[in-house]
Amino acid sequence: MTGGRAIGLACTVASILFLAILVPGIDANRFTGGGMQFYSVGPTALPYFAGGLMLLFSVLTLITSGQERPKPAESGVASASLWRPVVFILLAAALSGGMLIAGFLIAAILFLLAVFWIYGAASKPLALGLGVAVPLGVDLVLRKLFYIPLPVAPFLS
Amino acid sequence: MEAFLTALAGMGEPATLLTLLLSVAIGLVIGAIPGLTVNIAVALAVPLAIFMPTSQALVMLIGLYGAGIFGGSISAILLNAPGTPASAATVFDGFPMAQRGEATKALRISLVASVFGSIFSILLLILLAPQLADFALRFGPVEIAALLFFTFTIIGVLSGDSMVKGLLSASIGMVLATVGSDPMLGTPRFTFGLTSLLDGLTYVPLLVGLFALAEIIDEVTKGFPRSKQRFDLDQEDRARNRISLPEWRSLLLPMTRASGIGSFIGILPGIGATIASFMAYADIKRSARNPEAFGKGDIRGVAASESSNNAVVGATFIPTLALGIPGDAVTAILLGALVIQGVTPGPLIFVNAPEVVYTIYIVLFASTVLMGVIGYFAIRPLALTLRIPKIYLMPCVALMCVAGSYVARNNILDLFVMLGAGVLGFIFNRTGVPVAPLLITFIITRPFEEAVRQALTQSEGSMAVFFTNPISGGLILFAIGLMGFTLRSERRRRSTARSAPQ
Amino acid sequence: MRTMKLGFPKFGIVGAAVAATLALGAAPADAAWEPKRPIQIVVGFAPGGGTDQTARLIASAAQEFFPVPLVVVNRPGASGTLAAEIVANADPDGHTLLVAGGSESTSVPNHMKTNYQLSQFRGVIRVNREHMVIVTKAGSGLDSIDAVVKRAKEKPGSLSYGSSGPAGILHSAFLVFEKEAGIQMKHVPYQGGAPALAAVLGGHIDMAIITPGDAQAQVAAGKVHAIATTSDRAAQIPDVPSLTDAGYDVNIENMKGLVAPAETPDEAVAYMHERFEKAMQSEGFKTLAAKSKIEPGYLSGQDFEDAMKRMSDSIAAAMSGEQKAAQ
Numbered sequence: 001m002t003g004g005r006a007i008g009l010a011c012t013v014a015s016i017l018f019l020a021i022l023v024p025g026i027d028a029n030r031f032t033g034g035g036m037q038f039y040s041v042g043p044t045a046l047p048y049f050a051g052g053l054m055l056l057f058s059v060l061t062l063i064t065s066g067q068e069r070p071k072p073a074e075s076g077v078a079s080a081s082l083w084r085p086v087v088f089i090l091l092a093a094a095l096s097g098g099m100l101i102a103g104f105l106i107a108a109i110l111f112l113l114a115v116f117w118i119y120g121a122a123s124k125p126l127a128l129g130l131g132v133a134v135p136l137g138v139d140l141v142l143r144k145l146f147y148i149p150l151p152v153a154p155f156l157s
Numbered sequence: 158m159e160a161f162l163t164a165l166a167g168m169g170e171p172a173t174l175l176t177l178l179l180s181v182a183i184g185l186v187i188g189a190i191p192g193l194t195v196n197i198a199v200a201l202a203v204p205l206a207i208f209m210p211t212s213q214a215l216v217m218l219i220g221l222y223g224a225g226i227f228g229g230s231i232s233a234i235l236l237n238a239p240g241t242p243a244s245a246a247t248v249f250d251g252f253p254m255a256q257r258g259e260a261t262k263a264l265r266i267s268l269v270a271s272v273f274g275s276i277f278s279i280l281l282l283i284l285l286a287p288q289l290a291d292f293a294l295r296f297g298p299v300e301i302a303a304l305l306f307f308t309f310t311i312i313g314v315l316s317g318d319s320m321v322k323g324l325l326s327a328s329i330g331m332v333l334a335t336v337g338s339d340p341m342l343g344t345p346r347f348t349f350g351l352t353s354l355l356d357g358l359t360y361v362p363l364l365v366g367l368f369a370l371a372e373i374i375d376e377v378t379k380g381f382p383r384s385k386q387r388f389d390l391d392q393e394d395r396a397r398n399r400i401s402l403p404e405w406r407s408l409l410l411p412m413t414r415a416s417g418i419g420s421f422i423g424i425l426p427g428i429g430a431t432i433a434s435f436m437a438y439a440d441i442k443r444s445a446r447n448p449e450a451f452g453k454g455d456i457r458g459v460a461a462s463e464s465s466n467n468a469v470v471g472a473t474f475i476p477t478l479a480l481g482i483p484g485d486a487v488t489a490i491l492l493g494a495l496v497i498q499g500v501t502p503g504p505l506i507f508v509n510a511p512e513v514v515y516t517i518y519i520v521l522f523a524s525t526v527l528m529g530v531i532g533y534f535a536i537r538p539l540a541l542t543l544r545i546p547k548i549y550l551m552p553c554v555a556l557m558c559v560a561g562s563y564v565a566r567n568n569i570l571d572l573f574v575m576l577g578a579g580v581l582g583f584i585f586n587r588t589g590v591p592v593a594p595l596l597i598t599f600i601i602t603r604p605f606e607e608a609v610r611q612a613l614t615q616s617e618g619s620m621a622v623f624f625t626n627p628i629s630g631g632l633i634l635f636a637i638g639l640m641g642f643t644l645r646s647e648r649r650r651r652s653t654a655r656s657a658p659q
Numbered sequence: 660m661r662t663m664k665l666g667f668p669k670f671g672i673v674g675a676a677v678a679a680t681l682a683l684g685a686a687p688a689d690a691a692w693e694p695k696r697p698i699q700i701v702v703g704f705a706p707g708g709g710t711d712q713t714a715r716l717i718a719s720a721a722q723e724f725f726p727v728p729l730v731v732v733n734r735p736g737a738s739g740t741l742a743a744e745i746v747a748n749a750d751p752d753g754h755t756l757l758v759a760g761g762s763e764s765t766s767v768p769n770h771m772k773t774n775y776q777l778s779q780f781r782g783v784i785r786v787n788r789e790h791m792v793i794v795t796k797a798g799s800g801l802d803s804i805d806a807v808v809k810r811a812k813e814k815p816g817s818l819s820y821g822s823s824g825p826a827g828i829l830h831s832a833f834l835v836f837e838k839e840a841g842i843q844m845k846h847v848p849y850q851g852g853a854p855a856l857a858a859v860l861g862g863h864i865d866m867a868i869i870t871p872g873d874a875q876a877q878v879a880a881g882k883v884h885a886i887a888t889t890s891d892r893a894a895q896i897p898d899v900p901s902l903t904d905a906g907y908d909v910n911i912e913n914m915k916g917l918v919a920p921a922e923t924p925d926e927a928v929a930y931m932h933e934r935f936e937k938a939m940q941s942e943g944f945k946t947l948a949a950k951s952k953i954e955p956g957y958l959s960g961q962d963f964e965d966a967m968k969r970m971s972d973s974i975a976a977a978m979s980g981e982q983k984a985a986q
Contacts, residue, residue: 003588004322011325018332026346039610039618043339046606047346050331057325061590064321088377089580092370095559096572104563108556115552119381126549134553138560148201148564149732200706204715297863298847338737341848343771343825352744352774355737426854481876482857489853490707496872497712497951503876567734568741611847615819615863 004065011058103153108135164515167212180220188228192561195225238369243430243466250458260540261398274464277416278471290479298611303629305605313643314439330598340607362562366578381548419465423472430469437465692926703739721938739763747775751920753927760914770826782963785916788956790893794883811842819845821855838977839907871895
C-alpha cells in the first residue's frame, strides 16, 4: 500500500466518524440564549460542508493514488526505523506536559540532554553546554526582557 | 510644513534614534523566533511607551512592527519554520533555495522585497489615504465573503503535484477551522467542554507544528544526517549567492504586483498579512510563464510573499489614520498607545495633530531603511546558522517552538496542538500531501463563515445578495472561471506527463 | 500566629494546613495577612488591549505598596472566560487576582454555560468604569434614540446592530435596550468593536457601541451620531443623553476592577484593597489614567460586587424574555 492510499483510507474513516458522531453532537450542547435566530446557515452547516468535502477528497485520494509512481522519499521511509520519530515525539510531549510540573527550565534541560544522548551527539561537552545554556538563555530572555512568564517549578517559586 | 519640520526635529533626538535602532533589532529577533509574533512584541512594548515622548513611542512601536514582519522570513528561509504566520508563503521557495546553498541570496531577496513592499505602501498611505479608506469602507460582509471565496482558488496553485491531495489537505484545514465557538451564536463546536478550545485551534501553534516541527521530525527520522551541502564562505559560494541584474529586473514586476495585492488586503479589516502573502504568491505563480519552477526555489516566490506582507504594514495605517479604525491587531495597539500620548486618533488627526501623522510617515520610512541596513549586515552571519550540525541545531529549534507556542497565549493546550500539527505535517510530507492548502483554508474559513453569515443576517437569509452585488458577483464569477481553468490545465499537464516515457 | 476568621464554610482543615505551612517561615506572631509569593493579576485578554492597560496601570502604581512583585499574566481566550475560569478555581490564598467587571463577569455567563459563576468571585476594588455610547452613521436619519425606536416599531426587525461578538457586553447592552424599548433588531456580531464601527461607517449595519473617546473623535469629524450612552451621562461627551434620561431603564457599562476567588480570606482582601486604593489615589496613577483616557471609578470590593450583580441580573432579565420569545 502506498502512502497516498494509507492517508486516503485514514482520512475517509476520520471524516465518516466526524460526520456521523461529532457533527450531530453539536446541537445537543447548544446553549440557550438571546439572539437565537439565524438565517439559512446555522452552526452545523459549515461542519457538514467541510466534513463532506473531506470525505469526498479522501475517497478520491484512495482511488487515484494507486496510479502514481511511488516517490523516492516514500521508499526511503520503509528502511528508516520508526523508533526515531516516535521517541522524539514522546520526548516533546513529555517536555510540554512536564513544563507544568517541573517548570520550563528543568523540563527543557532534561529534554535537550535526552535528545542529544539518544540520537548520539558527537561531542559530549558541547551537548552538555548547549543543553544547559539554551534553556537558560530562552528562559532569561523571555522572563526578564519580555516579562513573559514561562511556567516555574512550584518548588522553586 | 511647520508640522513636518517639528516631526523631523523630534526624530533627530539621539534618544529617538537609539530607540529606533534597538526596536528594529529586537523586532528582527522576535520575528525570527517561531511562535513569538509581532503582536506580542508590540503589545509588550506598550507599557514602556507610556513613559516616552510621542515620537519616541511611535518609533519604538512602528520599528518593532515592520522589522518583526521581515524577521519572520529569516527562520522561514533558514529553518523551514516561518517566524510569523505572515512569512508562511516565503517557505515554499525560500527553504529550497537555502537547501541548495543559496540561503544568503534568498535572505537578500527577502530583504529587498520587504523594503520595496514597505515603501510602496507607505507612499500609498501618504498620497491616497482618505480615498483608499473610503473605498475600504464599501467592503461589507458580502464583498468580504466574495473576496475570501476567491481566495480559495489559491488552493489549486498551492497543490503541487496532485490536485486531489491538495484538495484533501484543504478540506482537512476547513474541518480543523470548525473547532471553536461559531461566529454568530457562540455555539461551541467540538470543544469537548474545554474553554481553551472556544476560540478554536490557534494558528500560531498550528503553523509552527506543520512547518517547523514537521521538518524537525523529518530530520530526526533520518537520524540528523550531516548536511551534504557545503556552506563555506569560499568563492564559489559567494558567486552562487550573487544576484544578477537580469534577476533583479525579473523581480520588479512581481514585487510591484505583490505590493499592490498586499496594500489592497491591508486596507480591508480583518484579513491580514498571511492571506496577502499567499494571494500574492499564487498570483505570481499563476501569471508566470514557467509555474513549475515555483516551490523548488524560485526567487520570484520569495520576493512576492515578502513584498506583499510588508506592504500590508503600511496599508493597515490607512484606515487607522484616516478613519480612526485600526486595520489589524497591531495597529489597534498602536492606536491605544497614541491615546496614551494624548493624541485622539480619528478622522480629524490630520487637522488636530499633523505632527503626529508626519512622525508616523517619517518613522515608517526610517525604520524601513534601517531594517534594510541592519538586515544587510546580518544576513551573512545568519546564513551561517546552517553550518551548525543538525543534531545540535534541531533540538534547540524544537525547544524554541515549544516556548514560542506556549507564550503566544500562555496555554498548555497550544503545545499539544503544535505537537499534533507536527505529526500531521510529518505524515503529510511522507505521503505527498501538500501542507500549504491546509494552512490557507484553515486561515480563510473562519472569516469566510463569519462574513457569509453576517451577510445572510442582513439579507434575512436570501443568498441572492452575493450575486446581485457587482463586486461580489464579479469576484465569484472570476473565481469559478479560474477554478475551471486550473482544473483543465492540470488535466492536460497530467495527461502529457503520463504519455511521456518514464 | 496569624489571626484568621474561621467563618468561611469551605476554608477548612486544608486551608488551615496551607496557612500553617506558609506561616512556618513567616515572621512575627502578630503579623496580619501578608503575601508570601508574587501576586498574579490575571488578564483575560491579549496584551495591549484596554483590559490589559488597566491591569498594567494599576499594577505599576500599586507595586510600591506591596512587598512582593505584582505580575500581570495574560490568559486570553473565549472573551475573557478562560481567565475567569482559571481564577475561579485557583487557590483562594490571596495570591491570584482577576481583572473582571466586563463581558466575562456580567454578560457571558447569562448567555451560555460557563465553568464558573459570578458568585465564585469576591470584589477587591473597582478601578475604572467605561461608558458605552450607541452610534449611528451621520446622515442616516437615525439621529436620536426616539428616531431609532420609531423606525424599529414601524418596521420590526429592519434595523441591525453590530457587536464585538456573541454574548459579549455590547451584545447584552443592545438586548437590554431592545427589551426596555419593546423593539426587535437584528444582531450582527463582529470580531471586536472596531470592525463593527467600520461597518456602521460603511453603511452595512445601522448602529454599534463605542467608547466615549472614540465617539468624541468621530462626532467631531461628522462621521457618526452619538445617540445615547447605555448608563448615565459620560463626562467626556456631556451633551449625549443617557438611555435612562430617555426613559429606558438600561444601566450597562464596561467596568474593570480586581476580584479574587470567593473563598479568599477577609484579611487578604482587606490587605490588598487598602494598598490598591492607596495606589489609585497616587498622583502617578491619576496622571497616567488621565493620559490613557481611563476613567477612574473607585468602588469598594463589596460595592463592586453588587454593581456587577445588578448588571448581570438586568441582562438575565432581558435574556429570559428573549428565551420565552424563542420557544
